[in-house]
Amino acid sequence: MIQLKNISKIYGKAGSQQVKALDNVSLTINKGEFVAIVGASGSGKTTMMNILGMLDRQTSGEYYFENKVVSILSNNELASIRSGKIGFVFQKFHLLPKTSAVENVELPLIYTDHKDIRHMALEALNKVGLSNRIKHRSNELSSGQQQRVAIARALVNNPEMILGDEPTGNLDSQTGLEIVDIFQQMNRTGKTVILITHQQNIAEHTNRIIRIHDGKIVEDYRVQNPRNIAGELMKLDTMNK
Amino acid sequence: MNKKIIKSGVKFLLRHKLQSFFMILGVMIGVIFLCLTFAIGSSTEKQILDKMKGFFSSNNIFIMAGKGMKRGGPRSEGSVTTLKLEDMEAVLNAVPGVIRFDPMQTLSPCEVIYGNVNISTTIQGRSVDGEVVWNRTVTSGEYLNKEDVESAARVALLGSKIEKQLFGDSNPLRQQIRIGSVLFTVKGVLEEKGTDPHGNNLDMEVIVPITTMMSRLKNVDYIPAAKLEVDETKMAEIAEKIKTVLRERHSLNADVSDDFSVMTPVQAQEMVQKMKKIFTLYLPLISGVILLLSGIIISILMLISVSRRVSEIGLRKAVGASPKDIMLQFVFESVMISLIGGLLGLLIGLIGTWAIITKLGYTFYLPWQPIVLGVLLPVIVGILAGIIPARKAANLDPVKSLA
Numbered sequence: 001m002i003q004l005k006n007i008s009k010i011y012g013k014a015g016s017q018q019v020k021a022l023d024n025v026s027l028t029i030n031k032g033e034f035v036a037i038v039g040a041s042g043s044g045k046t047t048m049m050n051i052l053g054m055l056d057r058q059t060s061g062e063y064y065f066e067n068k069v070v071s072i073l074s075n076n077e078l079a080s081i082r083s084g085k086i087g088f089v090f091q092k093f094h095l096l097p098k099t100s101a102v103e104n105v106e107l108p109l110i111y112t113d114h115k116d117i118r119h120m121a122l123e124a125l126n127k128v129g130l131s132n133r134i135k136h137r138s139n140e141l142s143s144g145q146q147q148r149v150a151i152a153r154a155l156v157n158n159p160e161m162i163l164g165d166e167p168t169g170n171l172d173s174q175t176g177l178e179i180v181d182i183f184q185q186m187n188r189t190g191k192t193v194i195l196i197t198h199q200q201n202i203a204e205h206t207n208r209i210i211r212i213h214d215g216k217i218v219e220d221y222r223v224q225n226p227r228n229i230a231g232e233l234m235k236l237d238t239m240n241k
Numbered sequence: 242m243n244k245k246i247i248k249s250g251v252k253f254l255l256r257h258k259l260q261s262f263f264m265i266l267g268v269m270i271g272v273i274f275l276c277l278t279f280a281i282g283s284s285t286e287k288q289i290l291d292k293m294k295g296f297f298s299s300n301n302i303f304i305m306a307g308k309g310m311k312r313g314g315p316r317s318e319g320s321v322t323t324l325k326l327e328d329m330e331a332v333l334n335a336v337p338g339v340i341r342f343d344p345m346q347t348l349s350p351c352e353v354i355y356g357n358v359n360i361s362t363t364i365q366g367r368s369v370d371g372e373v374v375w376n377r378t379v380t381s382g383e384y385l386n387k388e389d390v391e392s393a394a395r396v397a398l399l400g401s402k403i404e405k406q407l408f409g410d411s412n413p414l415r416q417q418i419r420i421g422s423v424l425f426t427v428k429g430v431l432e433e434k435g436t437d438p439h440g441n442n443l444d445m446e447v448i449v450p451i452t453t454m455m456s457r458l459k460n461v462d463y464i465p466a467a468k469l470e471v472d473e474t475k476m477a478e479i480a481e482k483i484k485t486v487l488r489e490r491h492s493l494n495a496d497v498s499d500d501f502s503v504m505t506p507v508q509a510q511e512m513v514q515k516m517k518k519i520f521t522l523y524l525p526l527i528s529g530v531i532l533l534l535s536g537i538i539i540s541i542l543m544l545i546s547v548s549r550r551v552s553e554i555g556l557r558k559a560v561g562a563s564p565k566d567i568m569l570q571f572v573f574e575s576v577m578i579s580l581i582g583g584l585l586g587l588l589i590g591l592i593g594t595w596a597i598i599t600k601l602g603y604t605f606y607l608p609w610q611p612i613v614l615g616v617l618l619p620v621i622v623g624i625l626a627g628i629i630p631a632r633k634a635a636n637l638d639p640v641k642s643l644a
């Protein structure tokens with residue numbers, strides 16, 4: 001589904017101080033995979049996600065999305081791919097202020113031809129277990145609930161690929177696990193899920209871990225026994241009692 | 242798809258009422274001003290033009306006491322006492338081409354009483370020549386004659402309407418009426434003239450000899466103005482000679498300006514043009530400037546709004562909004578705001594104009610220009626004001642705006 005060939009990303013103009021955030025990265029991710037990209041802060045994870053999500057363009061190398069060259073597409077064409085095939089979840093949620101949960105989830109549908117956007121948004125909220133919070137505004141929700149709204153927003157277009165950039169970074173460990181659970185469930189329905197995190201224990205819930213360091217892939221391996229969230233949540237629950 | 246973007250834009254404006262309000266305000270004020278200038282302008286212009294037409298034929302000259310109308314507006318009557326009846330006699334005798342004149346003197350309001358009927362109206366002082374100069378004669382009885390004027394006779398001519406109100410169906414001729422505290426004999430009934438553009442009903446007027454008016458009703462020895470009938474082929478020449486005669490009679494030195502003014506049809510035309518220019522050029526220009534300013538205000542507020550909403554814009558892009566969509570959203574927001582301002586301004590402006598014009602006693606003409614412009618200009622202002630912020634928003638780098 002996704003193929004990166006010798007991708008480099010350099011920030012800053014020639015002559016001024018430049019940062020090589022990605023250094024000759026090659027990578028293939030197949031449809032339906034559940035992948036974690038791990039690495040220390042500043043290693044280039046977000047840069048990679050921005051390129052994978054077509055929010056940014058690489059400096060050199062080639063990116064193939066469903067066997068098509070991405071670099072030749074216009075910004076409007078990239079927007080239409082993001083709209084139909086990619087869902088984003090961010091560390092900082094990025095919900096619209098003063099706006100209800102359901103209207104936040106409707107946002108991606110505004111840029112599509114879908115008619116019954118309210119119905120689709122409610123369905124997505126149901127999938128993340130927030131059916132009872134649809135009219136609440138962003139500031140009336142807990143951070144875990146806000147991130148669920150953000151996930152529902154990423155899901156609502158029924159995208160093929162979901163990208164999460166440290167989606168658990170602003171959450172406590174239990175809430176973080178609940179969020180990873182949702183990602184796991186989404187992967188089970190056949191979606192390609194790419195989860196960026198610097199927490200090893202979060203990464204171990206995926207099927208494949210790619211470690212980057214200073215913009216290079218230093219490790220890429222399958223997880224033999226991915227951790228099971230339901231069990232862990234139960235364990236946490238009993239510990240709390 | 243566009244419909245959903247527009248709906249989302251409306252929701253945003255509703256959620257950010259205060260910001261929307263300030264942007265709306267500017268356009269609203271601009272359009273209100275536009276309405277006022279156009280409506281009041283066109284209404285007063287129409288009154289003035291009609292009045293001019295009623296007053297002026299191509300063979301008429303007006304002489305007015307005082308320094309004339311430098312600024313286009315009529316000055317207050319009665320305060321200048323330098324123009325006398327004898328001046329006009331002298332002009333008639335000394336200037337060839339002056340055929341006749343009618344001096345003017347008005348008393349308003351003044352009570353006219355017959356039996357137990359008591360009506361407040363306008364009294365005009367006229368000479369024998371008023372019949373010709375004002376082109377208005379009597380339908381029954383007789384017009385004023387030389388003797389009436391020379392002896393300051395207490396005779397009166399009644400407008401047809403006031404005659405009906407005072408006398409009903411009985412014959413008014415040779416009946417005694419009271420004007421103010423003076424008794425007059427009704428000498429004739431004037432032909433119907435209807436309402437003049439100023440709203441004065443000419444058929445409610447009462448005409449008395451100018452001399453009677455001056456000596457018995459007003460007790461003055463001057464007149465504010467006179468209307469002359471002249472040979473229209475020598476208009477300019479006659480106007481010059483009148484000035485010479487009057488300056489001589491008023492013993493004005495060369496370094497003193499006229500204490501009277503002579504208005505020919507050409508000058509009247511020029512005056513109307515000048516006034517027209519004020520209403521059709523300068524005032525709309527001012528509203529144009531206000532709208533321009535409000536456009537700039539919208540533009541600046543939108544720019545601030547864009548920079549406050551970078552993360553929203555980045556997010557919209559991440560979830561699939563194209564630069565085109567973002568552009569559309571912001572231009573739409575700006576047009577929407579501007580249009581709301583325009584419509585509110587139109588509403589307030591038209592109601593305000595109607596109130597003012599009715600209060601002034603003028604007829605309200607619903608002007609089409611501000612209605613069309615009040616919708617069209619805000620749309621244009623909105624589009625222009627929105628373009629720069631919208632482009633900025635559309636070109637925002639989603640990566641940086643989500644950081």
Ligand SMILES: Nc1ncnc2c1ncn2[C@@H]1O[C@H](COP(=O)(O)OP(=O)(O)O)[C@@H](O)[C@H]1O
Nearest residue numbers: 011012019021040041042043044045046047048
């Ligand atoms: N917009 C940018 N301009 C310049 N340098 C940047 C920019 N974004 C990231 N960087 C640099 O690129 C490197 C990788 O950043 P990032 O991809 O955000 O890492 P991570 O997400 O793993 O913390 C860092 O050194 C960071 O300082």
Ligand SMILES: [Mg+2]
Nearest residue numbers: 042045046047
């Ligand atoms: Mg990062």
